[in-house]
Amino acid sequence: MTRGFRRIFFLVSAAALAVSFFLAYSQLEPAGRVHSEYGDMVNALTVPELHITDAVSAVNFNVRGFDTLGEEFILFASVVGVLLLMRRQNEEPAGDHEDRIDGRIVPPVSDAVRVMAMLLVAPTFLFGIYIVTHGQVSPGGGFQGGVILATALLLLYLCAEYNQFRRAVPQRLVEVGEALGAAAYILIGAACAGAGGLFLQNFLPLGKSGSITSGGIVALIDLGVGLEVCGGVALAVLAYLEELVEEKEQ
Amino acid sequence: MSEYMLQNGILVFVAVAATAVVLTRDPASQAIVVSFYGLLLGIMFLIFQAPDVALSQIVVGAIALPLMILLALARVRKQGPRT
Numbered sequence: 001m002t003r004g005f006r007r008i009f010f011l012v013s014a015a016a017l018a019v020s021f022f023l024a025y026s027q028l029e030p031a032g033r034v035h036s037e038y039g040d041m042v043n044a045l046t047v048p049e050l051h052i053t054d055a056v057s058a059v060n061f062n063v064r065g066f067d068t069l070g071e072e073f074i075l076f077a078s079v080v081g082v083l084l085l086m087r088r089q090n091e092e093p094a095g096d097h098e099d100r101i102d103g104r105i106v107p108p109v110s111d112a113v114r115v116m117a118m119l120l121v122a123p124t125f126l127f128g129i130y131i132v133t134h135g136q137v138s139p140g141g142g143f144q145g146g147v148i149l150a151t152a153l154l155l156l157y158l159c160a161e162y163n164q165f166r167r168a169v170p171q172r173l174v175e176v177g178e179a180l181g182a183a184a185y186i187l188i189g190a191a192c193a194g195a196g197g198l199f200l201q202n203f204l205p206l207g208k209s210g211s212i213t214s215g216g217i218v219a220l221i222d223l224g225v226g227l228e229v230c231g232g233v234a235l236a237v238l239a240y241l242e243e244l245v246e247e248k249e250q
Numbered sequence: 251m252s253e254y255m256l257q258n259g260i261l262v263f264v265a266v267a268a269t270a271v272v273l274t275r276d277p278a279s280q281a282i283v284v285s286f287y288g289l290l291l292g293i294m295f296l297i298f299q300a301p302d303v304a305l306s307q308i309v310v311g312a313i314a315l316p317l318m319i320l321l322a323l324a325r326v327r328k329q330g331p332r333t
Binding site for chain 2: 030031032054056057131139140141143144147148150151154233236237240241243
């Protein structure tokens with residue numbers, strides 16, 4: 001393909017895309033004015049029947065809780081995949097890669113980064129716990145809060161020496177946390193079935209709308225998902241960091 | 251028109267930032283630009299009244315994704331180009 005032909009090809013496709021985009025965009029309803037039947041149904045369901053003030057959490061963890069179970073295990077499977085790819089094989093001697101560049105210096109963490117990370121660890125951790133536990137009340141929930149909690153762990157990694165970090169956050173503990181979080185979703189679902197309902201059909205008292213104890217199983221699922229996501233993201237990132245640290249220690 | 255000024259404004263910002271991501275050639279700088287783009291997308295979702303999506307977008311698009319890109323880059327650089 002010559003350069004001239006490629007340019008013409010691009011210009012024609014770009015023009016076609018622009019025209020179709022403009023046609024589609026010009027016929028859209030104004031933002032926030034659309035009234036969908038599904039929206040009305042969800043609104044009629046969330047606060048009156050489920051006692052959940054965040055409609056998105058109500059849909060994700062109650063109305064279509066089974067879908068979200070699948071979504072959670074997408075993350076679980078990807079983390080397991082990353083760990084599998086990054087694992088150290090027996091015949092591969094520690095830190096000695098045949099194709100590594102000699103004399104590459106890993107820059108040390110600057111004091112400014114350490115101080116900033118130290119200041120941010122506690123607020124980030126608290127914010128993560130807040131987001132996880134208030135999923136049924138306000139925007140947020142296990143997925144978002146879990147990533148924030150994992151960020152707090154990484155900030156801890158940034159401000160501490162690697163050995164201290166490992167003592168505070170043992171890999172085994174993170175692994176067990178992730179597995180427990182993933183299992184919790186299924187166990188909660190099974191408990192619902194055991195209590196006489198369907199899988200993931202709420203059987204707990206719904207509590208007062210807008211309070212932290214409202215929503216029945218949704219609050220519990222959020223806790224489990226938060227643990228799973230936090231552990232999963234932390235494990236995936238630590239799998240990469242582990243290798244870099246070995247490099248640094250040589 | 252002024253009613254939608256905020257929405258239109260953030261859409262323009264997002265479009266500019268997305269172009270900037272494409273035009274950045276160095277992968278390490280691109281990770282930082284994509285983080286900024288993720289933050290703008292998060293603000294866009296907030297303006298379009300989807301705070302749940304905004305939160306996910308900020309934590310994944312502005313933190314997790316650039317971090318994974320940087321870590322992968324560090325690993326690739328460490329190993330060097332395959333010959």
